[in-house]
Amino acid sequence: MKLSACFALLFAASLPAAAWADESVTDEIGDYLSGQSIQLGAGYAQGTFKMSTSDGTTKTQITDNGRAALILDFTGSEHVLGKMPMKYGDAVLGFNFGGTYGHLSVDKQLNPLSSAIIGQNLGSSANGNYLAAAPFIYLRLGPVYPNTDSYWLAGYGLGGALFNFHGNPIFYTQTAPGTYLATSGPVSSGTKLFLYQTWRWQFHYGNWDVLFTAKQLSNRQVMGYNTSYEDYSIGFDYNFTF
């Protein structure tokens, strides 16, 4: 994947390989992340459901224009790939396994006359659910302040998602420059496996997180259309560790 390659470049550029740390150094954040946890919280998110023909001539995009959203994630224990000592704490290249549940409910149609990100209520909609899991590779730095349980983390996950949906989107086909043919019809899919990608930017303090998250379900054809769902969110959550 292009983005994962970019993240790999980022990690490689950010972590001088010659400076890997002695693993025996006490790492309080590492100890904290050695357990599993469930994140429960709330945020503000925007989801967009997309279908398009392979040549891109016919497509539909329905969004929710932003909504309050539940955060319910599982994070497995941390596996350290490399560690570099910093003035306070460490820079750690690690990975874990994570999972998430999401609900799709969109009814604002993006169309050639609308904003590129804010849709209009034209009677179209799509609803569905997904359950996703992925190994997640990340860079974390911290603590930000000495002797506090605070760190920054950014990473990328690549895995699979079970996704089902149904809806009634409006498809737009460009027939001439500036001219579009709009057609509407039902679409549906039983539970199918989609490619799942997630990106996260997170600041952690105590048991709390502030996080920006992007999730994408893609790489699957349904009824002849390349089908995807994207969700971008900002939120707060609390970690229940066990």
Place this chain on the structure above:
Amino acid sequence: MGNRAMASCTLRLCALGVLLAWAGLAQAAPQNGFGLYLGAIHSNDSALYGTSRGGDVRADMQLMVNEQWSLSPYLDMSFENSDTIYSVVNGIAGLQARRWFDGGTFVGAQYFFHDLLLRNGGTVQSSSYGPAFGLAAGWEGESHWSVMVEWNALEGQGFSWSSANDRSDVRVLVGYHWY
């Protein structure tokens, strides 16, 4: 406040920051801490909107690797007016590495992911996004105030997914770190 007024205001802030930083010329080592920056930006995108100017706001976390190196993850938003009918909002999530020298000067390089919204009136005409790289140079005084000049480019040259995006920008930022 219009974007030109904001740009003028941020330029004055830059001047104030330079003075404040200069006042703290006696140098102490930079430390870990949260930072906030305000500044001015000048950007160019021949594919989308030509030239634009505006204001920039940034929050970062400065994390010292040792006395010579630091890493700073940051979030940045700029609000710009172009020479055309469009206004531009560009959001960034990035990571900047800095090499520190005696006297509190530094040079840096950053890798970031951005999303550029092109607006006409109240309507977002397009959203173009992708990763990019940039360079920076600056100075942080004992007062914890800092001044930084940053150049970002390379978008639309094989590093970005947005083929219609060919943006480069220069920004001047004045910041303060709490440590």
